[in-house]
Amino acid sequence: MSSPDVGDLEEQYLLAALRSGWVAPVGPDVEAFERELATRVGVEHGVALSSGTAALHLALLTLGVGRGDVVVTSTMTFAATANAIVYTGAEPYFIDADPETGNMCPELLERALRRLADAGERVAALVPVDLLGKAVDYTALEAIAERYDVPVVADAAESLGATHRGRAAGSFGRVSIVSFNGNKVMTTSGGGMLLTDDAEVAKHVRYLATQARQPVVHYEHTDIGYNYRLSNLLAALGRAQLARLDEMIARRRALRDRYKELFSGVAGVSVFGAEGDEHDNVWLTSILVDSEVTGWEPAELSAALTADNIESRPLWKPMHLQPVFEGPRGEINGAAEGLFRTGLTLPSGSALSVEQIDRVGAAIKTFLNEQ
Numbered sequence: 001m002s003s004p005d006v007g008d009l010e011e012q013y014l015l016a017a018l019r020s021g022w023v024a025p026v027g028p029d030v031e032a033f034e035r036e037l038a039t040r041v042g043v044e045h046g047v048a049l050s051s052g053t054a055a056l057h058l059a060l061l062t063l064g065v066g067r068g069d070v071v072v073t074s075t076m077t078f079a080a081t082a083n084a085i086v087y088t089g090a091e092p093y094f095i096d097a098d099p100e101t102g103n104m105c106p107e108l109l110e111r112a113l114r115r116l117a118d119a120g121e122r123v124a125a126l127v128p129v130d131l132l133g134k135a136v137d138y139t140a141l142e143a144i145a146e147r148y149d150v151p152v153v154a155d156a157a158e159s160l161g162a163t164h165r166g167r168a169a170g171s172f173g174r175v176s177i178v179s180f181n182g183n184k185v186m187t188t189s190g191g192g193m194l195l196t197d198d199a200e201v202a203k204h205v206r207y208l209a210t211q212a213r214q215p216v217v218h219y220e221h222t223d224i225g226y227n228y229r230l231s232n233l234l235a236a237l238g239r240a241q242l243a244r245l246d247e248m249i250a251r252r253r254a255l256r257d258r259y260k261e262l263f264s265g266v267a268g269v270s271v272f273g274a275e276g277d278e279h280d281n282v283w284l285t286s287i288l289v290d291s292e293v294t295g296w297e298p299a300e301l302s303a304a305l306t307a308d309n310i311e312s313r314p315l316w317k318p319m320h321l322q323p324v325f326e327g328p329r330g331e332i333n334g335a336a337e338g339l340f341r342t343g344l345t346l347p348s349g350s351a352l353s354v355e356q357i358d359r360v361g362a363a364i365k366t367f368l369n370e371q
């Protein structure tokens with residue numbers, strides 16, 4: 001669906017790092033990668049980490065989130081967002097989605113913050129998520145967060161390369177995080193980065209990620225630390241991927257345009273979030289199927305594709321419907337659940353060859369003709 005897209009440039013960067021002898025989680029490629037990505041999104045500091053989840057965890061800890069706190073987040077997300085909140089001992093509080101974008105609904109957020117403030121509960125952070133590569137309406141969300149004096153940790157794991165009103169995803173909130181997991185727009189096989197303008201936050205995150213070692217030779221510790229750094233080899237891979245980011249996004253966009261064309265005459269099917277997607281990174285392309293109109297369910301198309309050895313998947317199952325998060329509260333109106341029931345994500349990766357894309361297109365056409 002979204003496999004890694006690597007070639008000669010990645011090989012060249014990775015080999016150069018290996019031959020340089022910098023095989024440790026420190027080295028010139030880590031520093032260069034942090035600088036290059038921070039510059040690309042327009043913030044002062046980047047801290048390269050072992051995953052996007054690690055970046056979320058340390059961002060929350062550094063903002064003082066802990067036991068007894070409430071952290072407000074999107075229900076329409078990958079589990080890593082909610083897991084990182086639980087790691088700190090805080091309780092996730094889920095907000096439902098805008099049905100057009102799947103991103104956190106500002107009205108429901110406002111209602112939740114008012115309700116929590118009235119109840120005298122401390123909301124330690126707000127974690128909005130840029131779903132499938134579309135930046136959240138940060139203009140609306142940041143204004144609300146400011147009114148309630150809640151710091152924002154932007155989960156931009158899926159949206160590197162996207163913008164909101166000309167500003168890059170990864171530059172919003174007190175802190176943003178991005179992911180370089182193997183299925184994201186660019187990858188280090190596994191990795192992430194914390195991005196911020198706040199020098200103190202960046203310094204503290206770096207300290208926690210390095211086992212919270214005090215700057216003395218005898219390993220002195222006054223805090224619980226983590227081993228969350230990114231290796232220099234993987235940072236080198238990340239630099240090559242970053243150099244190719246725009247080219248890879250352009251390939252994903254061409255693929256989405258094909259799906260738009262393919263489904264343009266099919267009543268009851270729309271490409272999810274396609275309205276105004278020119279500022280997205282189009283990480284994954286999903287369709288929404290109104291089965292009352294089509295007469296078929298998304299699961300039937302998915303089964304036909306699976307029979308042809310083509311991967312597809314429902315949209316994220318919302319967090320409030322996950323057995324592990326049963327109990328946590330939220331502001332839920334059914335929009336995310338509707339997207340989960342009607343959505344299907346199609347092969348979207350930039351590594352797909354022309355032949356593979358043609359094969360997917362032909363399989364979809366065959367399915368539609370048989371209906």
Ligand SMILES: *Cc1c(COP(=O)(O)O)cnc(C)c1O
Pocket residue numbers: 050051052053054077078080081129155157158178179180181190191192
């Ligand atoms: C991928 C992802 C993460 C986690 O990133 P990892 O690098 O895989 O730990 C967090 N949040 C969202 C929304 C994601 O899609």
